[in-house]
Amino acid sequence: MGRKEISCSWKKNTSNIKEVFDFKAKMGSGSFSDVYMVREKSTGNLYALKCLRKKYLMLSNLENEIKVLRRIKHDNVVKLEDFYESRTHYYLVMELVSGGELFDRILERGVYTEKDASSVILQVLQAVSYLHENSIVHRDLKPENLLFYDTDENAKIMISDFGLSKISDHGVMSTACGTPGYVAPEVLSQKPYSKAVDCWAIGVITYILLCGYPPFFEENETRLFNKIMRADYAFHAPYWDDISESAKDFIKNMMQKNPTQRFTTEEALVHPWITGKTARSQDICQSVCEQLRRNFAKSKWKVSD
Template sequence: MVREKRTGKMYALKCLKKKHLAHSNLENEINVLRRIQHENVVGLEDFYESRTHYYLVMQLVSGGELFDRILDKGVYTEKDASMVIKQVLQAVSYLHENSIVHRDLKPENLLYYNTDENAKIMVSDFGLSKTLEHGVMSTACGTPGYVAPEVLAQRPYSKTVDCWSIGVITYILLCGYPPFFEDNETRLFSKIMRAEYAFHSPFWDDISESAKDFIRNMMHKNPTRRFLTEQALIHPWIAENTAKDVDISHSVCEQMERSFAKSKWKQAFHAASVVHHMKKLQSSLSEPLPLHPCMAPAPCLHEAEALDPNGNLVPGAGSPSCSNAESLSHSEPGSAEKSREGKDFLSETDAAFRPSKRWELFQSRTNVDIAVT
């Protein structure tokens, strides 16, 4: 957290160590963030660099992650989920209108603006986002649990991959567990590619047919028949009053705690899993397909050089090994053990800030004079 000296306004500072820059998408993220301004998208305020780090001054979002708020809410309904998804759709629709595909939509990238009860949802983390030039992409990117079948199948894809991810998030918000769960990685990916999911009893018994219809349209296996954001925004579950106002917090929170224990949220469906899957596919082909750099596995870091999901150094926090990351998968609803292990994310000081010369992002603006707090 940092403070602008002139106004006293607080911001968030995203710190990236230069020696780890090869494993980040910083330049891409900056190029995307500088183009967008929306009330439900975390904004970029300024950019600095020191001898060892790059620093992104971001809009401060202090309300916490989506799942944390649901677990702490007490009363939670379908209507609450509908309101969350509506805001996500509005943000993603704006991105698509500006030819930007997020490509990594998942619950931990959905944050509340502040701690107010009716705080708005903010979409964050544009490290894997892509500016569309010709409308079709082919790079295998994203988080496997939320990635569309055509991405796992290594086929060209479009902006509808974001709509699939929103469908997965909606599913989880209404039952507390993911739509695809298997104790075997190969079967897990196979289920995703076949779009093989169900609305299990008793978890879905009290959920409206309108909500299920919305999910079916968002998670259609055929991307040409999948809803676009414009269609999703006018679906009755979003635009009308078909979302039930019945408390489902007990069932959802119980499943959420079992399926998404806090210590696992940032590790579940690690990118190493999809890399491992791609390697398996390649080994079965006579002509191996090269992995795109975006899917290259990150190195296993020493405990003292662990990074948080934004690429920031976390001294002493530790980092899961690649083998552990690859073994993560979902089991049947309600079968996972509960784990609520927390982590303290520490900051580190560095040389004085100076405006970056590498990316001339704000030539016409005065740089924010900031102080670390």
């Protein structure tokens, strides 16, 4: 059966990727891909190599991811460095990000405050604002796509996984996609939607960062989607008792049911909770970590591809 090939001028062909890279360690795997830490033989540089098996691949998704990544240059977005093809695989050579996932780092910290959460969300907003300025909508923002650059205590946050992202020059999309729990009401209502879906997801992530559990939780997906479509969430006692009103105000504005009333990234970036004026310094680590362990066991949130 003939296959359509990805055509791009800078793609490199190889009969054996191990002639180009030394494979150091496996970093992760998904249904159709594996990610390895590799060292490029010619330069000695370390990268993350995403190995995608051709026979399982939707080429349109990969083409889209490459097109988006080639357009992006931002300090808080994982860079695509190179692209190889063999007879059986495509290989994305990505900037190496070694600091681990957002939740893992919080669980390891020992001390964690609203100010820490605010700092994370500030960086996410700066990156997403840049994407939106360049007509790119991520469409799948969630905690496991937020990684720390390295293991340094003050490491920056990096946004990864642009498999569902979209270049939307006209501003309106209609394909239902994303991860249940982070998807905006307008997507579930099967209405045309815009970059405001990313702002909703940032609101959901902020909520989780401050209490350790999701704003919408139902075992039954239909009930979950109905709750999201109604924007039916609350700040429950005692988990939210020590969280500032400013943080709650920020979340309410990010999680407005009506996308036209929802904060844009520009509005979010000047909110006092994000600028650091009102985020509290009180340690909330114990309460948040307890809930993270209960609600986000690795098996539940670990879906990488």
